[in-house]
Amino acid sequence: MSKRIAGPEIERLIQLLAKVPGLGPRSARRAALHLIKKKEQLMHPLAGAMAEAAERVRACSVCGNIDTADPCRICTDPSRDDGTIIVVEDVSDLWALERAGAMNVRYHVLGGVLSPLDGVGPDQLTIGQLVARVAAGRVREVIIAVNATVEGQTTAHYLTDQLAPLDIKVTRLAHGVPVGGELDYLDEGTLAAALKSRTAF
Amino acid sequence: MSKRIAGPEIERLIQLLAKVPGLGPRSARRAALHLIKKKEQLMHPLAGAMAEAAERVRACSVCGNIDTADPCRICTDPSRDDGTIIVVEDVSDLWALERAGAMNVRYHVLGGVLSPLDGVGPDQLTIGQLVARVAAGRVREVIIAVNATVEGQTTAHYLTDQLAPLDIKVTRLAHGVPVGGELDYLDEGTLAAALKSRTAF
Numbered sequence: 001m002s003k004r005i006a007g008p009e010i011e012r013l014i015q016l017l018a019k020v021p022g023l024g025p026r027s028a029r030r031a032a033l034h035l036i037k038k039k040e041q042l043m044h045p046l047a048g049a050m051a052e053a054a055e056r057v058r059a060c061s062v063c064g065n066i067d068t069a070d071p072c073r074i075c076t077d078p079s080r081d082d083g084t085i086i087v088v089e090d091v092s093d094l095w096a097l098e099r100a101g102a103m104n105v106r107y108h109v110l111g112g113v114l115s116p117l118d119g120v121g122p123d124q125l126t127i128g129q130l131v132a133r134v135a136a137g138r139v140r141e142v143i144i145a146v147n148a149t150v151e152g153q154t155t156a157h158y159l160t161d162q163l164a165p166l167d168i169k170v171t172r173l174a175h176g177v178p179v180g181g182e183l184d185y186l187d188e189g190t191l192a193a194a195l196k197s198r199t200a201f
Numbered sequence: 202m203s204k205r206i207a208g209p210e211i212e213r214l215i216q217l218l219a220k221v222p223g224l225g226p227r228s229a230r231r232a233a234l235h236l237i238k239k240k241e242q243l244m245h246p247l248a249g250a251m252a253e254a255a256e257r258v259r260a261c262s263v264c265g266n267i268d269t270a271d272p273c274r275i276c277t278d279p280s281r282d283d284g285t286i287i288v289v290e291d292v293s294d295l296w297a298l299e300r301a302g303a304m305n306v307r308y309h310v311l312g313g314v315l316s317p318l319d320g321v322g323p324d325q326l327t328i329g330q331l332v333a334r335v336a337a338g339r340v341r342e343v344i345i346a347v348n349a350t351v352e353g354q355t356t357a358h359y360l361t362d363q364l365a366p367l368d369i370k371v372t373r374l375a376h377g378v379p380v381g382g383e384l385d386y387l388d389e390g391t392l393a394a395a396l397k398s399r400t401a402f
Contacts, residue, residue: 007269013254016247021235022228023221032254033293034222036267039255046217047251050236053214054244057237066237068208092234 010036062133064109064126066091074098074107081105083140087130087159089113089147097145105143108133113151114158125155127162134166141169148175211237263334265310265327267292275299275308282306284341288331288360290314290348298346309334314352315359326356328363335367342370349376 010032018028035043059065060072067073074080074094084105088094094107110125122128134142144159146152156172163170175193177186186194211233219229236244260266261273268274275281275295285306289295295308311326323329335343345360347353357373364371376394378387387395 007258007274009250009254009257009269010267013247013250016243016250019239019243020224020232020247022224022232027223029296030293031221031223033267033291035251036254036258038220039258042217042220043251043255046214046221047248047255049210049214049217050244050248050251053210053233053237054240054248056210057208057240066211066234068210073208090234092231095230 063107064091064111064129065094065107079104082138084143085130085133085139085141086143086145088145089152089155093145093147110146110155113146113149113155115151122158127159130159131162131166134163134168139168141171144170144172264308265292265312265330266295266308280305283339285344286331286334286340286342287344287346289346290353290356294346294348311347311356314347314350314356316352323359328360331360332363332367335364335369340369342372345371345373 013035014025014028014032017023017031018025020028023031035046056068057066058068058070060067060070060075062071062075065072065074069076081104084103085108086094086097086103086105087108087110088097089110089112091109094109097103097107108126108130110127110130112120112125114120114122114125130142133139142159142163144156146156160170174197175190176197177183177190177194183191214236215226215229215233218224218232219226221229224232236247257269258267259269259271261268261271261276263272263276266273266275270277282305285304286309287295287298287304287306288309288311289298290311290313292310295310298304298308309327309331311328311331313321313326315321315323315326331343334340343360343364345357347357361371375398376391377398378384378391378395384392
């Protein structure tokens with residue numbers, strides 16, 4: 001859209017919307033028009049929700065989750081088991097595991113994975129805080145739930161080394177066939193891992 | 202995400218983001234996390250831009266375009282030819298034609314197409330205003346640029362009937378091969394139209 005058709009306000013709204021992941025320049029225009037048409041039902045409330053979240057949401061100083069409370073409501077939930085910490089790369093992984101709802105435990109968000117080429121060393125991640133949390137006691141098991149990428153696995157090995165002196169159990173997620181997955185579409189590495197870790201019927 | 206992990210503010214942000222066209226529930230979560238991480242660079246400015254647009258942007262009372270000024274800057278642009286009005290269904294079509302930049306004329310946004318099954322009759326569209334604009338004089342040509350759908354074509358015929366007594370030229374967009382398009386992928390209707398409207402080399 002050229003500057004001549006609509007005001008700079010609309011232009012700026014489109015430019016900012018285009019930076020939201022999932023929206024490109026074209027869908028940002030569509031989104032902007034939709035928002036303008038649904039001014040009362042959508043644009044006003046969304047602007048308010050964003051301003052409020054920007055104001056109130058922060059990273060938890062204990063685990064790195066995001067919440068309006070600090071410590072977050074996972075860290076302060078009395079029903080959760082203090083003895084187990086699941087280590088994830090990112091808050092989105094924490095949310096994914098919580099949606100699965102399989103374990104009622106604590107988390108630790110690393111904030112990324114070791115990647116020397118991108119200048120991410122142990123000090124850029126929250127590895128020191130994790131070791132301190134574990135050393136402070138009560139933790140019996142750390143489940144390393146980083147992504148199954150090369151950097152993720154490197155990070156997992158580094159974490160294992162760091163946690164080794166603390167005499168706790170360190171585990172990782174199982175590799176195998178996704179539930180509902182078809183063997184025909186799986187890669188050889190996954191199939192080999194699934195065979196190796198086969199369980200009794 | 203269950204209510205227990207994050208505050209209601211984040212939950213509400215995700216729910217509202219999921220209503221933006223182009224974002225579903227899954228990408229709304231990704232977008233919310235990204236916005237929270239880019240609080241200063243993106244979430245604050247976007248919230249502000251939305252609030253400002255919601256406050257200041259309105260539909261032009263002459264042509265139906267959206268702008269912060271009323272009449273909009275297309276209607277008040279002195280360089281544009283008053284003699285020609287391009288009739289479109291929606292503001293997005295107006296923007297698309299302006300991006301093409303082929304004609305420096307005025308527009309009229311219908312606000313939809315005739316669709317009796319959805320309860321859209323002539324009174325739900327801005328057809329009366331268009332006829333009044335044309336009847337007020339100076340207009341020599343109306344270019345009907347509605348979509349090439351059944352409803353669009355019905356609307357075009359209705360408009361032609363309404364404009365017939367006014368003794369002006371009424372035209373429509375040419376059908377033909379899209380620029381850069383491959384014949385092999387085009388439907389028969391388009392190819393037949395392109396052959397029928399063939400032009401001399």
